[in-house]
Amino acid sequence: MGLLLALLSVEITPEAIELGNFLVFVFGFSVGVLLFEVIHLAFYRNTVHLKENDHRQSLRMGVFLVLILSMHNLPMGMVLATSEHFHLGFALLQALILHNIPEGMILFTPLFVAGVRFYKLFLLSLFIAAPVALGAFIGNWMGMQSNLLAAFLLSVTVGSIYMVTMKEILPASIKHSSHMYSTVIVCITFGLLTAYLVFLH
8 A cells, every 4th residue: 555655646646747737636636536435425325324234234345446446447547548658657557556456355355255256256357447448448539638638637546546545445454454554564665665766766
């Protein structure tokens, strides 16, 4: 998680601001956060009032993660297809890989608990990955060369990935270890990747 936060903070966010401007970044980031919260609210609004068994809770969390992952993969695909800067496209690809690994583990764990069969999990993984290809196709077809639009889409992606990281990946990490251990690991990995990106990259 520290690697992902470092990549977002040190590499992708400055690129988004450089492509557009700070206001575009703030607006796009806010849209990404808002989209996450809307989907989050739609799936979790009744959990406080309704007593659900572990099976139903696991299934609910799994479906929510499928939707949120698919949502932020679409703009990422569009930006990847239209990026004129190789290092930006590579940084996005790194972010895609770094956040998909822990997200995949968090996604499939509750679905396994819910009793979802393996072939359905495979189909879900294709469903999650498809928006990247779809976004790339749309971006290429539309010929989006506007830096402001690319900056906005990139900022939406940063906002949604940040929210998934802080509200889904971090709590799951703490649940399976401890606050102290998770904090130490995040700080170490964040510092190492930041040092690499700033001084060696």
